Amino acid sequence: MNTAPAPMPPAYDSGDTAWLLASTAMVLLMTPGLAFFYGGMVRTQHILMMIKMSFAALAFGTLVWWAIGYSLAFGPDVGGAGLIGNLDHVFMHDIGLTTLTGHIPTYVYSTFQMGFAIITVALISGSIADRATMKGWLVFVVLWLLIVYVPLAHWVFDQDGWIVKHLGALDFAGGLPVELNSGVAGLAVALVLRAPRDFARREERPNNVPLVVIGAGLLWFGWFGFNSGSALSDQGTASAAFINTQLGAAGAMVTWPLVEKWRTGTVTTMGVVSSAVAGMVAITPACGEVDTLGAVITGLVVGAVCAFAITLKYRFGVDDTLDVVGVHGVGGLVGLIMVGLFATARISGKKGLFHGGGWGLLGKQLVAIVCVMAFSFILTWIIAKAVDLAVGFRAKDEYESVPGTERERAYxxxxxxxxxxxxxxxxxxxxxxxxxxxxxxxxxxxxxx
Structure with a gap:
């Protein structure tokens, strides 16, 4: 006998739910896009490994989030300090078809946030491309999500998190737990896994530039859902985040190629697509906090800064293979600072320094940046070191120049x-x-x- 579905609570909003469903699908598409983006950037024999690392993050990140991650990130706060949630919702316990988060079904909101967790840990793989074992990566994904990402998600995304509730810093769509966090974590893992012997003199050439462009296009498309979906509604803030995402990318695509032309005498396709990513990284925390002029300035600044930042790995001897630190870490840092400078009351209700808000918001942004960087770096280094000692994280030296024993090849x-x-x-x-x-x-x- 068929029974009618239970009616939705009065607070339910079908329009906002439909928009978040679309945004969630866009965010989940970003990780396969990242697989193409990273896969095209490495040497031919490592392309499949990079793709598998992203898809492993999809699988294991999904299960970790369902089992315990969501509960720790968005469950009722433990102790009122805003540091971590409790275990009320382990295995999505006590969440039904009509359970709402605000005016959106919790199942939809949880899956949206799941996409953030997946793409964040997948980004880290770019810092250790061609020198990590798969078994080490799988263990790292599980531990890192639970120990590093989940607490940071609670700090920033949960209404009781200490950064948003107690500190009062602004981060519209994940500059702290996603961008800055992945960049700093990438630095820590790169240090643990060490640079290869020929790092300083080896020229890294992408094996397939069109594949990189396809991946960047998928990331660009998904970023609109990533940023605009963070408004959790289809109202004005979502539209501001939407256009600001495009403007931030465009601004960076002007200054990065100019720096590249000045430094090397040419503009590369890799530089162009990387600049677009850097622009969207920087605008992520600011997209719902600044006006369109602030978005353009953010893009222009981050394009120039990241074009220089990606060269620092050679000076310091850190093999951040695919520039996760230089693009996501530095780009996220720039975007978070720009919030403190250009936040406007017309968008967020809070004013940055250049809109008459004084130094208060900028100071809060800097405190949040320092805390997240310290938390992410220290814990990630410990996790990576423990994984390397326990199961082996760094591949043997021969893997860097000789393909693995797999029977399949990309080409x-x-x-x-x-x-x-x-x-x-x-x-x-x-x-x-x-x-x-x-x-x-x-x-x-x-x-x-």
Whole structure:
């Protein structure tokens, strides 16, 4: 016998729910987009490993969030200090079809926040591309989400979190727990896993620039849901976050290429797409707090700053392979500071320094930045070190130059390999070796003319 579904509570809003459902799907698409983005940036033999690391974050992040992560991040606050939630909602206990968070079903809100958790830990994989083991990564994902990400999500996203409730800092869509956190955590993990022997002289070339562009496009699309969905409604703030996201990306795409042209004499496709990502990173905490002029200025500033920041890894000898620290860490830092400078009462109700609000908000932003950086770096370093000692996190040195023993490859070079072996009389052991052999053959042909 069919029974009618239970009626929704009066507070339920179908329009806002529909918008958050769409935003959630967009946010969840960002991690497969990141898989393409990272996959195209690494050497050929590592592309599948990078893709699998992102999809592992999708699977394990989803289950961790469902089992305990959501409860610790958004359950009733323990002790009133705003540090962590309780275990009332483990395995989504006591949450039904008609349970609301505000005026949106809790199932929808929880899945939206799940997407944030997944993309944050997936971002860290870019700092250790080509030198991490999969078993170490899987253990790290689970531990890091529970020990580092979940408390930070409670601090910033929960209404009782100490950063938003007690400190009064502003972070509209996750500059602290997502962007700054992933960048600082990436730095800690990169230090634990150490740079390869030839890091200083090795030229990292993307294996597939169009794949990087496709990944960046998916990230760009998802970012509108990431930022605008954080308004939790389809009202004016969501529209401000929407246009500010576009303006921030556009601003960064002007200044980063200018810096690149000045430094190297050319503008690369990689620089262009990376600048768009940097712009959206910086506007994430500010998109619902600043007006359109503030968004443009944020983009212009972060494009120039991040273009320089990504070169610092060579000066300090830290192999942040795919520039997670330089783009997400530094970009998030810039965006959070811009909130303290350009927040306008017309959008957020609070004024930044340049809108007559004095130094108060900027000071709160700086306190939040320092606390999150210290918390993330220290705990991430401990987790990464423990994982390395317990199960092995850093791959053997040979993995950096010789492909793994997997039977699948990103590109089928089998026919070309046979041809290369036939011409040179030497077996081809990797895609890189194939490229070297073909290059030698072509060079010899040119020299013989």
């Amino acid at each position: 089928d070079f089998q026919t070309a390999e046979r041809l290369g072996a036939l011409v040179s009389g030497k077996a081809v052991t990797s895609d890189d070796e194939l490229v070297r052999q073909i290059t030698r053959l072509l060079r010899a042909r040119e020299e013989s003319k």
